[in-house]
Amino acid sequence: MELATTELDLHFMQQALRLAEQAYEAGEVPVGALVVWKHRILGKGWNQVETLQDPTAHAEMLAITAACQGGGGKYLPECTLYVTLEPCVMCAGAMKWTQVGRLVYGASDEKYGFTRKAPEALHPKTQVSPGVLAEACAELLKAFFREKRLGI
């Protein structure tokens, strides 16, 4: 089920974008994620695949782990995960295990996004709000890959 975007969603997606910028500055594909419970940030993550030399260190994975360890416990049904890019199959699978209540994402990922590759990966109760600040999220990714191509 898709939910409408609220002012709060815009607020938290802006924060996720700031985390994505942090990834950008570290030379990582710029993706940022937050896990929020009752307006409180329980966990943050930005893509650290290169920094940690760990292909599983996606923004969502790190944010989920942080949220679980930061008081959320093993299940996060009352939490919303904000992420600047549509989650991949791995991250959607992690959301399934933790039963994240709601997913809000920015840019779509035509190539690796779970909606195309594994549409049933999420928990059936997880609500989804796609396309929040999609342009800003996509623009940051495009800028990153443009720089890579140009070797800047």
Added chain:
Amino acid sequence: MELATTELDLHFMQQALRLAEQAYEAGEVPVGALVVWKHRILGKGWNQVETLQDPTAHAEMLAITAACQGGGGKYLPECTLYVTLEPCVMCAGAMKWTQVGRLVYGASDEKYGFTRKAPEALHPKTQVSPGVLAEACAELLKAFFREKRLGI
């Protein structure tokens, strides 16, 4: 494409079973995994969801991270991942990112296994050998859940 089981597969699956037993002793759902490159173990993992308070700490995730950091780099196309239980969607997604060359697993997971939930989650080049030492792998899991039920 499914590949035939070899003596080497039995050898490494035995080792994965030993890691699963380690998980069992720590009170974790007993699953163990290995990443092998040219007969050499590059990474090991056993389920540590409870120990690390991290729902993403599946045996395969830990073995993949260890293999990448232990000399494998970001991609593992020449590696075989041995795991005592069919991977879930999250772990299959992690295998996709790292392009694991071959997957050998023991017991099937009717409920959470990727083959039912997200059959296209793996990299298209990944070869799969299911059912290696399946009974021993399943028996360990059954014993664990039996003890849980009995409150032993």
